[in-house]
Amino acid sequence: MTTWIDIGPLDAIPPRGARKVTTPLGCVAVFRTGADEVYALENRCPHKGGPLADGIVHGHAVTCPLHNWVFDFTTGEAQGADTGRVATYPARVEGGRVLLDAARLQARSQAA
Amino acid sequence: MKKLVVIGAGMASGRMLEELFDTAPGAYAVTLFNAEPRGNYNRIMLSPVLSGEKSYAEIVTHDDAWYAANAVTCRFGEAVTRIDRARKVVVGAQGEVPYDQLVIATGSAPFIIPVPGRDLPGVITYRDLDDTNAMIEASGKGGSAVVIGGGLLGLEAAAGLRLRGMEVTVLHLSGHLMERQLDEAAGFLLRRDLEHRGIKVMTKASTTAILGDDRVEAVLLEDGTTLPADLVVMAVGIRPETRLATDAGLEVARGIAIDAQMRTSDPDIFAVGECVDFNGQLFGLVAPLYDQAKVLAQTLLGAEAVFVPKELSTKLKVTGCDLFSAGDFAEGPNREDIVFRDPGRGVYKRLVIEDDAIIGAVMYGDTADSNWFFGQIRDGADISTLRDTLIFGPAFQGGAPVDPMAAVAALPPEAEICGCNGVCKGTIVAAINGGASDLAAVKAQTKASASCGTCTGLVEQVLASTLGDRFTRKAVQPVCGCTELTHEDLRRLIKSQSLKSMPAVWQAGAWKTPDGCHVCRPALNFYLLADWPLEYRDDLQSRFINERKHANIQKDGTFSVMPRMWGGITTPDELRAIADAADKFAVPTVKVTGGQRIDLLGVKSEDLPAIWADLNAAGMVSGHAYSKGLRTVKTCVGTDHCRFGTQDSTGLGIKLEKALWGSWTPHKVKLAVSGCPRNCAEATCKDVGIICVDSGFQIGVAGAAGMDLKETERLGQVETEEEAIALTIAFVQLYRENAKYLDRPYKWVAKVGLDWVKERVVDDLAERQRLIDAFAVSQSVYQKDPWAEHVRERSEQYKPVNLSGFAAE
The missing domain is CATH 3.50.50.60 (FAD/NAD(P)-binding domain)
Incomplete structure (x- = not known):
């Protein structure tokens, strides 16, 4: 079952920017692209644990601020020569509000 | 000394003067008229100037200093009205000049x-x-x-x-x-x-x-x-400009008639360049004009020389349209064609063959082998044995493809490499063996690739084959995968086309990605804010996290906080506030830095606005320890306390820091001021380092003490603090306007040369003032404490959205 949680207005995230969301289970980074789409990724780079929410957003990807690993928003896969993956979570915009899928955030706890 | 008057300062007469001064300096006192209000520049390169890929300054061949060094009397911007052959004088709009010998180089006029x-x-x-x-x-x-x-x-x-x-x-x-x-x-x-x-x-x-x-x-x-x-x-089209010659009664056909020594019908008058007519032939490309220039210089010096027109080739200087043609490619009864087409790549090559020799070639889309084909045409080489693979070029002759380097290595010394300047391989190899180890040095010594530049790759191959492993190619690197432009291209494009937003640059620069990447966006953001401080709005999302959050990210994702300490001076109150903040936010590490201030390491992102607010309340502002901008001005105690101090080095350091703080630069900028040559502030390895002496201030620039270690070079010595500050600001602004993003000043100065910097910062007072004014405009926007601003306007952004209450079942 999908339960959408409202995490705040879209305007709280700058275009080509991100917002960190803390959950009891760890941090999620919610990104807004230049085209106003939103994506949610695990906020921890598998390389050295860099906070992805602090990276530079470009196209459908973010560059980790520590060592420039680049992750695709749709797959969570590291791009280019690096290999690794971060978890992705369903996210959408409705009526100017950003919503995350609560069920998936819980599923994460079961996986973890 | 004999008097030589030259009418027209174009590429042909310019080359003639170079030959003349190189061979026999002082043989002639030269007066040079030019209707244009400037000297000789590389006219072939007007197209890149028009498209914004080059600036006028980059295509100047002879500057004022060159004319001065050769004692040329310049009458630029003055039209010649008449030549009086009876009295041997040239009549200009502002008076007559007598001549012993006269050169007409009036070029051509557009039709x-x-x-x-x-x-x-x-x-x-x-x-x-x-x-x-x-x-x-x-x-x-x-x-x-x-x-x-x-x-x-x-x-x-x-x-x-x-x-x-x-x-x-x-x-x-x-x-x-x-x-x-x-x-x-x-x-x-x-x-x-x-x-x-x-x-x-x-x-x-x-x-x-x-x-x-x-x-x-x-x-x-x-x-x-x-x-x-x-x-x-x-x-x-163009036609030879012959009016002066006609009015003077010289023999004129379609152009000014000359013999093979470039002499007109008057034995004391010569003509060179696009204005001449040699046996019914006119000339519009640069190579034969340079040949003429060489012949004329020798004739003027009494040496034997004969002008022989050579086979010509053409290339188009439109970036991305690669075409080449040479010789005669009309169809004829005894002519055969070899044609290669690759429609998918848009490649077309056609060779016209007559009597087992190539007499013409047309290439489009791939002109890499054009020099080789051109050599075959010029030499009338017998190609009957190569015919099967001829169209594939030199690499395939002999059956198997060979290393392109081998083709260059196999060229004989007399093979022509640079068509514009008639430079053969032997000349280039001699220059390399004489110590010219890179393209710039070869260009300076031989003129190879100094005109249209299409042979640059070939010259590099000669360098590589001659030097072997000692040659390192300076590859032209685009900014990143999003664009083909180099940083230099990009800066020129932004200025020449007045591009004032990121989308405008992405469009004009043909970006391949929707909105750039982490490599190009920070560079672009800097270039735009440096060139258009009033029009462009700084884009935080295009900044690396340290500049977006005004703190240095650490390996665990926490941040460091470092308040400014002007000139390294602090007070008990400031120290108390720093200590209180360290206690309150449980800062794990407090460190004294090399830049004479105190670093609080390990602060959590969400605590940043609060700790800044506390430090602001004690009168402190951001130290920009995270920015590509002014970092610190390190000082010694100077005359206040030191028995050796010659000036108030601390005071000057504080003034410099107050003037420069908050400015964004291509890379970080660190300064130091030492009160005497003992140099306790280590000023001689800074981006700008000032050493105080009894008579004033020695200003050094372009030092380094990071990845490279390099002593500063002397920009100048001045008597007053005001001048020291003015030179420093002008230097920083020139660096802001011109350097490549992430080049420290020492790297930038190595590229443009200290003399170039000095001309603008030290010698040209008007330019110095312009730089200072431009810096002031930028500071009016950017000199503000980002900590206070973020506490006031953006503290929300530092708080994570808290879903802790949402418990997993």
Whole structure:
């Protein structure tokens, strides 16, 4: 079952920017692209644990601020020569509000 | 000393003067007239100036210093009205000059088609810098341009205007473009490429009239078509400029008639360049003009020399349109063709063969082997044994493909590498063996690749094959995978096309990604804010996290916080506030830095606004320890306490820091001021380091003590603090305007040369003032404490969205 949680207005995230969301289970980074789409990724780079929410957003990807690993928003896969993956979570915009899928955030706890 | 008067400061006469001064300095006292108000520049490079890929300063061949060093009396901007052969004087608008020998180098004049409306404002030709500037100015208003003439010049003008954002239509009388240099197939490929860039091409188009009331509004064609036009460029051809010679009664055919020693019908008058007619032949390309220049210089010095016209080849200088043609490629009864086509890549090559020799070649899309084919044509080489693989070029001769380096290595010493300047391989190899170890040195010593530049790759191969492992190619690196532009291209593009937003740059620079990447965006953001401080708005999302959050990210994702300590001076109150903040936010590490301040390491992102607010309350501001901007000004105690101090080094350091803080620069900038030559503040390895002496201040720049270690170089010595501050600000602003993003000042100065910097910062007082004023404008926007601003306006952004209450079941 999908339960959408409202995490705040879209305007709280700058275009080509991100917002960190803390959950009891760890941090999620919610990104807004230049085209106003939103994506949610695990906020921890598998390389050295860099906070992805602090990276530079470009196209459908973010560059980790520590060592420039680049992750695709749709797959969570590291791009280019690096290999690794971060978890992705369903996210959408409705009526100017950003919503995350609560069920998936819980599923994460079961996986973890 | 004999008196030589030269009329016209173009490329031919310029080269003649170089030969003259190199061979026999002091043989002549030279007076040089030029109708244009400037000296000799590389006219071939006007197209890159028009398109914004180069600036005028980059194409100047002879600057004021060169003329001064050779004691040339310059009469620039002055037209010659008449030559009085009886009295042997040249009459200029501002007086007469007597001559023993006279050189006419008046070049050519554009041909104007005799249609109604040709004199309307907005109709221009394309010959000199003024024409080029007129086009650049006209293109600034956008609109439509019609270029009449689809030859070399017309197409270069069209491409340049298109790059500057105009709607461009090319009208060409013949059935295909560049019909004198290209066959129909290559003409078609060229047309297709131009159309892909948005240039409209109309062939078999005959202009009947140019319409408009007080300026050009449209072009009317013979078939009744009307094309709206805000600008009309006439580039239908040129004719030798012979009026002075005709008026003086010299023999003139289509051009000024000369013999093989460049002498006109008057034994004391010579002519050189596009204005001459040699046995019925006219000259428009640079290579034969340089040959003429060499012959003329020798003739003037009494040496034997004979001008022999050579086979010519043509290349088009429109970035991305690769074409080459040489020799005769008309069809004929005894002629055979070898043709290669690769439509997918847009490659076309055609060789015309007669009596087992190549007599003509046309190439489009891939011209890498053009020099080799050109050599075959010029030498009339027998190709009968190579015929099967001939079209594939030198790498495939002998059966198997070989290393392209081997082809260059196999060239004989007399093989010509640079067609413009007639430089053969042997000359280049001699220069390399004499110590020229890179392209710039070879260029400076031999002139190879110094004109049109298309042989640059070949010169590099000669370098590589001669030097072996000792050669390191300076590859031209684009900024990143999003664009083909280099940083230098990008800075020029932003300035020349007045691009003031990221989307404008992405469009004009043909970005391949929707909105750049982590490599290009920070660079672009800096270039835009440095060039347009008032118009462009700093984009935090294009900044690396340290500059976005005004703190240094650490390996665990926490941040460091470092308040400014002006000149390294602090107070008990400030220290108490720092200690309190460290306690309150449980800062794990407190460190004294090399830049004479205190670093609080390990602060959580969400605590940043609060700790800043506390430090702000104690009167402290951000130390910008995280920025590509002014970091610290390190000082010693100077005359206040030190028995050796010669000046108030601490005071000057504080003044400099107060003037420069908050400014963004291509990379970080660190300063130091030492109160005496004992140099306790280690000023001699800083980006700007000032050493105080009894008589004033020695200003050094371009030091380094990071990845490289390098002592500063002396920018100048001044007597007062005010001058020391002025020079420092001007230097920093020049660096901001010109350097590549992430080049520290020492790297930038190594590229442009300290002399270039000195000319602008030290010698040219007007330029120094302009730099200082420009810096002040930028500081009016950017000199503010980002901590206070973020506490006030952005503290929300530092707080995570808290879903802790949402418990997993």
